[in-house]
Amino acid sequence: MRTRLQVLLAAVVVALLSGCGGAAPETRELNVFAAASLTDTFTALKAQFETENPGVEVRLNFAGSSDLAQQIVNGAPADVFAAANESTMTTVVDAGQVAGEPTPFATNVLQIATPPGNPKGVATFADLARPDVTVVVCAPQVPCGSATEKIERATGVTLSPVSEEPDVRSVLGKVSTGNADAGLVYVTDVRSAGDSVQGVAFPEADQAVNDYPIAALSSAPQPELAASFVALATGEFGRKTLEDAGFGTP
Structure with a gap:
């Protein structure tokens, strides 16, 4: 009897502790497509964004802007697109894939x-x-x-x-x-x-001179996170990171 009581009490304690701790938050993924020349700077933005947004994993896809644009137009699950020139972004805009207006955020030569x-x-x-x-x-x-x-x-x-x-x-x-x-x-x-x-x-x-635009995408699986990432890239932290890497900023 005493052994059975001990087992029951242990089960109650485990249940209470589990209830207090709650379930672990579900990891959310943010897919960012960015020009290959942004590899170093966007890797730094990824680290900062994940620090500011616990439970979010930023997945970076770097390649030539034209290749990325075609992937997006063809239905790739992307939340954010950062291109190395305006004409490549126009391809995505014309396909109706951009939410709002792209924001110029960097220049390069x-x-x-x-x-x-x-x-x-x-x-x-x-x-x-x-x-x-x-x-x-x-x-x-x-x-x-x-x-x-x-x-x-x-x-x-x-x-x-x-x-x-x-x-x-x-x-x-x-x-x-x-x-x-x-x-x-x-x-x-x-x-x-x-x-x-x-x-x-x-x-x-x-x-x-190449003008770099960034935009959240209209089909973004994580629209709120996409907007937040764009804000980070165009904000004070993003500007400093870009300038430190040699980019010009607006």
Whole structure:
């Protein structure tokens, strides 16, 4: 009898403790699609957002903006889209996928990346057209590729790249591994690469400044969280994070 009473009392205590603790909160996922050039900054935003919103897991999808736009138009479950230029965002807007108006939140310009020491002595944009320099660029449909074409038209210099990559990080990888003498990426990518590449600024880059817009999506599975993430990216923390990485901000 005493043993049975002890068992019953133990069961009551367990039940009471369970009731006081309550069920663990359900984890909510926020899917953020962002241009590859935002990899470092949005990883920092993810950490901050998860700290401010316990129980939320931010899933980041980085790629070329044009690829991300097509994924969204084709029904990918995304809550937020941050593009590397306005025309790519327009693709999503025209498909009726954006809630409200996109918000400009950053700017970026191209810079030449070379292997450490700049073995081929690349000093100008025109040097990229030299026959002894192997160059990689972004594909034309990607914002960094579109910016490259704008600079070619503005300068009258035509490049003959050995490859056209799907995003800036792929271009950076070709250069940092020694598979190319030079590549055109954003100034922020050169900064984030540290000692693995060397940056060469050129004045013509100002002919193709990229404006980055961000928007919550109309089909967002988590609309309130999406709006909150956009607010973080465009607010004080987001601006400081972007500026520290070399982006311009409005």
